[in-house]
Amino acid sequence: TMGTALIYDEEMTKYKLLWVDPACKIEVPERLSVSYEALVRTGLSDRCVSVPPREASDAEILLVHSEEYLEGVKKTPHMTLEDLKEFTLQYGDVYFHPNIYHCAKLAAGSALQLVDSVMTGKVRNGMALVRPPGHHSMRSAASGFCVFNNVAIAARYAKQKHGAERVLIVDWDIHHGQGVQYCFEDDPSVLYFSWHRYERQKFWPNLRESDYDSVGKGSGAGFNVNVPWNEVGMENSDYLSVFCHVLLPVAYEFCPDLVLVCAGFDSAIGDPEGEMCATPDIFAHLTHLLMNLAGGKLCAVLEGGYNLTSLAQSVCQTVQTLLGDPLPQLANLRSPCESALESLQCVRSVQRRYWSILKHAADSATTDVSTKLIKLAKAEEEKAETAEDERSQEEKVWPEPAERLRPPVCSVSVLPDDAACPDGLKRLVSSKDLGPLLVSRIRNRSMEDAGDADGVATFSRLYTLIEKMRTNEIGNGVALVPDVAAAVECVVQDLGSDLVSRVLVVCVGKEELNYATADGKMLVVQISGEDKEEQKGKYYIPVCLKKGCGDTVGFIQAVFGLLLPLGYEYDPGLVLLVRMPGSGVGDCMWQQLIGLLKGFAKGHTLVLMQTNDGACMGPTASALLGHPAPPLQELLTPLPDDGGALERMRERLQADWKMLQTTVSSGN
Numbered sequence: 281t282m283g284t285a286l287i288y289d290e291e292m293t294k295y296k297l298l299w300v301d302p303a304c305k306i307e308v309p310e311r312l313s314v315s316y317e318a319l320v321r322t323g324l325s326d327r328c329v330s331v332p333p334r335e336a337s338d339a340e341i342l343l344v345h346s347e348e349y350l351e352g353v354k355k356t357p358h359m360t361l362e363d364l365k366e367f368t369l370q371y372g373d374v375y376f377h378p379n380i381y382h383c384a385k386l387a388a389g390s391a392l393q394l395v396d397s398v399m400t401g402k403v404r405n406g407m408a409l410v411r412p413p414g415h416h417s418m419r420s421a422a423s424g425f426c427v428f429n430n431v432a433i434a435a436r437y438a439k440q441k442h443g444a445e446r447v448l449i450v451d452w453d454i455h456h457g458q459g460v461q462y463c464f465e466d467d468p469s470v471l472y473f474s475w476h477r478y479e480r481q482k483f484w485p486n487l488r489e490s491d492y493d494s495v496g497k498g499s500g501a502g503f504n505v506n507v508p509w510n511e512v513g514m515e516n517s518d519y520l521s522v523f524c525h526v527l528l529p530v531a532y533e534f535c536p537d538l539v540l541v542c543a544g545f546d547s548a549i550g551d552p553e554g555e556m557c558a559t560p561d562i563f564a565h566l567t568h569l570l571m572n573l574a575g576g577k578l579c580a581v582l583e584g585g586y587n588l589t590s591l592a593q594s595v596c597q598t599v600q601t602l603l604g605d606p607l608p609q610l611a612n613l614r615s616p617c618e619s620a621l622e623s624l625q626c627v628r629s630v631q632r633r634y635w636s637i638l639k640h641a642a643d644s645a646t647t648d649v650s651t652k653l654i655k656l657a658k659a660e661e662e663k664a665e666t667a668e669d670e671r672s673q674e675e676k677v678w679p680e681p682a683e684r685l686r687p688p689v690c691s692v693s694v695l696p697d698d699a700a701c702p703d704g705l706k707r708l709v710s711s712k713d714l715g716p717l718l719v720s721r722i723r724n725r726s727m728e729d730a731g732d733a734d735g736v737a738t739f740s741r742l743y744t745l746i747e748k749m750r751t752n753e754i755g756n757g758v759a760l761v762p763d764v765a766a767a768v769e770c771v772v773q774d775l776g777s778d779l780v781s782r783v784l785v786v787c788v789g790k791e792e793l794n795y796a797t798a799d800g801k802m803l804v805v806q807i808s809g810e811d812k813e814e815q816k817g818k819y820y821i822p823v824c825l826k827k828g829c830g831d832t833v834g835f836i837q838a839v840f841g842l843l844l845p846l847g848y849e850y851d852p853g854l855v856l857l858v859r860m861p862g863s864g865v866g867d868c869m870w871q872q873l874i875g876l877l878k879g880f881a882k883g884h885t886l887v888l889m890q891t892n893d894g895a896c897m898g899p900t901a902s903a904l905l906g907h908p909a910p911p912l913q914e915l916l917t918p919l920p921d922d923g924g925a926l927e928r929m930r931e932r933l934q935a936d937w938k939m940l941q942t943t944v945s946s947g948n
């Protein structure tokens with residue numbers, strides 16, 4: 281199914297703080313109106329399926345909250361100002377208003393409408409712009425501007441009404457959604473992931489149980505994943521590292537039927553609460569990285585976000601990705617910071633006991649993180665004293681996110697004349713005259729009999745395709761060629777090199793690739809079952825899966841632990857995905873790979889396959905067109921894998937590639 285639902289009603293702007301409370305003054309009605317107005321202004325709202333909110337019923341609210349709490353909140357509409365203040369005093373950092381009960385029912389009801397729309401297949405995914413937010417509210421208490429726990433209610437509702445068996449909740453808000461954690465900490469059917477500003481418990485809500493060692497209880501052990509940020513100023517690379525090295529491997533092993541996002545945008549630059557430095561376009565990638573889970577069924581529900589500029593931009597980035605638009609290039613990613621690496625290492629070392637995909641993660645006990653903790657804590661104590669005053673004054677500025685233009689043609693195919701063109705793809709026939717020099721090079725390089733006019737025609741079409749991707753006239757494409765190894769060599773040596781500055785070549789299968797430039801114009805990552813001799817340098821990385829490319833657990837570990845971090849750091853202008861004959865990779869994994877690789881080069885991927893391997897043309901076309909990849913069920917029953925080899929490879933490569941790091945540098 282296609283389509284993105286958008287749920288919004290201005291009624292949810294009709295409550296505000298009626299007295300002085302410094303902790304609550306940032307939660308203003310304009311948060312919602314500027315977000316919606318930005319979606320209207322950019323034309324994104326018109327591209328969505330507008331779904332009206334509704335009020336959550338008592339029964340639905342009671343899925344999470346107690347009767348006494350609900351009865352209490354029910355009385356607030358008739359309270360005097362003094363009664364409202366009195367009622368509010370029993371909770372922390374939250375305020376009540378005569379209309380907030382109505383809005384809280386609409387906020388929860390919006391999340392339920394979104395779940396209905398997605399679970400019934402009316403739309404593929406969607407976003408609910410709501411206030412009051414929800415993730416702090418608990419069974420019998422309001423907290424942190426939250427009254428009813430919108431997403432927790434939605435998760436229970438999805439299970440009860442739609443039979444969802446496993447629900448993943450991703451909370452990228454900069455605060456810990458303790459309400460969600462308490463609700464599901466002993467429930468293995470709901471995996472709760474949250475990162476949050478923590479500063480070793482010095483940041484609100486100052487809970488010991490927000491730290492990384494709260495992994496869930498009883499049968500829920502392992503189904504709660506907390507990533508504390510112990511410093512402010514976290515950047516895009518810190519966020520992406522946690523997604524690649526913690527959340528995504530675990531999420532894929534969990535294999536959810538539905539993904540709910542506590543979409544708070546106070547984790548973006550400029551926000552007074554988060555004080556982080558990640559730019560709004562990061563949410564395009566965070567959303568994208570979750571969109572191939574659960575067959576694309578993703579519901580994003582607004583939580584926090586208090587800088588009206590970065591909030592509006594972040595909401596637009598999220599919705600634009602839900603609509604399937606090309607992703608922005610994330611420029612100049614750098615190494616995750618030391619504090620992020622320390623958190624990453626701690627989280628992986630506690631979660632490795634519960635997730636086989638993390639089994640080979642370093643056990644932090646061996647690197648004695650505690651001394652590092654103390655040393656770093658002292659270091660930042662000094663820094664904090666000085667930085668505090670400067671930091672709070674400085675006004676953050678960041679570039680407006682780049683436009684993300686959909687190319688006129690989404691996907692094309694380059695095929696032998698007798699091959700059928702898959703539905704939805706446009707056959708590329710026009711070809712550029714390559715000129716005698718290139719023609720002779722092609723003939724020499726790859727064609728046995730120089731007379732192979734077909735070969736030249738194919739390559740001139742490939743050249744055209746690459747050129748039209750560079751100018752964004754075409755999004756992506758797939759080519760069936762007689763000899764895929766020869767084609768790769770020709771494309772990267774002759775065609776690609778002068779058209780794009782960096783080509784990421786992802787080869788699946790064992791064929792020998794006998795070129796690897798050391799100049800960085802090309803990065804080759806080859807995933808195969810063959811044990812290759814040591815890699816030939818920084819830009820040729822052979823990843824060996826002992827049990828071959830059919831080993832889904834190993835493949836996923838290679839994709840998230842190596843390929844995606846490398847790709848983000850390399851930041852290519854074009855992705856060349858090569859399917860070597862006999863690779864043994866499954867169709868689902870293949871589609872997942874195509875979907876995930878769209879995160880690079882604004883989605884400009886060229887898939888090369890051998891003519892006699894055309895059987896997977898259907899799944900390939902489907903993935904290129906943006907249809908979500910089917911879930912990888914195999915992950916549920918992982919075979920004993922050799923993930924250790926991948927960890928060792930990552931450790932070896934991280935000297936060259938900073939995004940591969942998952943532990944604090946043992947050096948300092």
Ligand SMILES: CC(O)(O)NCCCCN
Nearest residue numbers: 373413424455484583584
């Ligand atoms: C929804 C939320 O997580 O943004 N609420 C933040 C409350 C902060 C109170 N100091």
Ligand SMILES: [Zn+2]
Nearest residue numbers: 453454455584
């Ligand atoms: Zn927040």
